[in-house]
Amino acid sequence: MLPVDAFTSLAGEAPALLPPLITFGGSVNWTVGFLTTAAIFAIAALALNVQWGYTGTINFGVVAFFGVGAYTSALLTLDAPGEFESYVGGLELAIPIGWVGGMVAGGVLALLVGLPTLRLRDDFLAIATIGIATILRSIANAQEGLVNRARGLNGIPRPLEGFANDMGVDYDLVLLVLTSGVLLMVFLVVRGATASPWGRVLRAIRENEATAQSVGKMTTSYRIQSFVLGGALMGLAGAIFAHRIGTIAPDSFDNLTTFLVWTMVIVGGSGNNRGVMLGALVVGFVWFGLPLIQEELPDFLGTRVFMLRRIAIGLLIIAFVLTRPQGLLGEEPRVSRFAPRGDGGGGLWPTGLWSRIRGQPGGGAA
């Protein structure tokens, strides 16, 4: 059996012992677990796509929003703290309320970070976001009576567990369907938002903020809105993650999660919602699949497989930025449903998307 455990420590080094997948049942179990994880990451990748892909805002603190969502949802839905535990909350609320709470928490954090920094240079926000995750993690570790410190939160309720038992279906499958359903909803929301006039303003800001200002758009306000939407969706992803694995601790949320989501967006295609979901699948497969072939690798590499996959994602980022900056699926150069498309450069989109970021002449899409 290879249940959820293989994915509990998303980025860390903990799950060192993976049973071989020689049996058909083992492979199916792994695939179900993997797809659930990939769906959670796809939500975070869609969120980052709103911030970076559409608005050009760099957020190097993805895991902070993810973690805040996870903790908020856990604290809202957990039972009151037991004898040897100390944390705030434990309100025993329903899980959907916890998820909404996780979204709100992610959005509020985004507002707090974005307000002072988003009116400044792009790289200042990138720098400011590096620190949030580390700081929140050290607060979670240090402050007594907040989130049970390094002991973590245990027994976070799992959604639809009773339902799966009553119906007699495999719980992992129920969870996969549920997570995929949430992913679909997030996809529709993000697609609707980015295809709307609001989304067009975001892209205008990304391409040339001064021009967007010159036609009367309050660009800082739009950048904050996009940052908050992204932060809220990252919080949602974290909330689902917490209820899936049942136990979270500060160290579950390290910077590797941030890097992983970034790789998914860069590889899949910044500014293309289907692209970043594909990126979540492809990069997720490299990340979670590499440890499976640990036994087959020569000893020197096999014992270092967890470093190997980090080297792999680092090189993936570099390779894509260098040779295929538009990602696997490039952004579609389309202004709106009603505008003519693909008319060879004479249309409404004069310079090609991402020309500023990528420095490529002509259309942005592959």
Next chain:
Amino acid sequence: MDILQLVIVGMVVGSIIGLGAMGLTLTFGVLKFANFAHADLMTLGMYLAFFVIVDVGIVGGHVGPFSFGWGMIPAVLFAWGGVAAFTVGVDRFVFRPLRRRETDFLSIGIASLGVAIALQAVVQAIWGSAPLRYHSEIHRALTFAGGLKIKPDQILIIGLTLAMAVALYLLLHRTRLGTAMRATSDNAPLAEASGIDTERVRIATWVIASAMTAVAGVMFALQSQLRFDAGFEFLLLPMFAAVILGGIGNPWGALVGGLIVGISQELSTEWINTGFKPGVPFLLLILILIVRPRGLFGSETQWST
């Protein structure tokens, strides 16, 4: 008295942050992008020195009251050479093609994040996850009047940082190369038009910044330990905070910014939980971004570009 002791420790930590930030601000100023791999370059430097001292075994006894021997000199030189070769190589194969394409500087920053992730994993794959030290003996602190304690290594850290800052100042303001670097930093196309080979200036910038990066990395390891994950956990944000405090591209500002960050970080433990210490540079960063985003000593032009 405790406060004075904390200030002294803060000056040591601040010197390390400040020296690293001087290298960072130099590349930020001349190459115009935020190098997110900078802290991991410091990590590379500290481990390259470890390679010479422990793996190769060039120890060189004990120098005076310090915790290390003569072997530290070839170790630091090797670390400088290694970091310089690495950065020049990465610039040649990653950053320069992106520069040529005239991409936005953000995507160069993202590429540098890829470099950081891969470099950190390579260091961990070679030297392992456990924290290491150059030497295992106890390093005794000197006790001064009033019970103030300071280790000889720490005096050296502060002194060497100041010496390197003076050397960098002389280089930037008294040599042709320094003038060319400042010109490239101010306005690269104009510098090119007046006959400066800006690509060579950029390579020189990497080599010079590498000296400060490698030495700061070794200092960090002397003050605490060699840790493969020091970059994102301890170093990157404080250094960027120091760079922005001092004004991007201003080495003296970066040093002062580093001292401010280091001292306030250590002093904060007098009043707040030690676990909150990492939040101090972040608060300083947010504060300066709200009040004076060009930094304490930055000029208007450096901020607006």
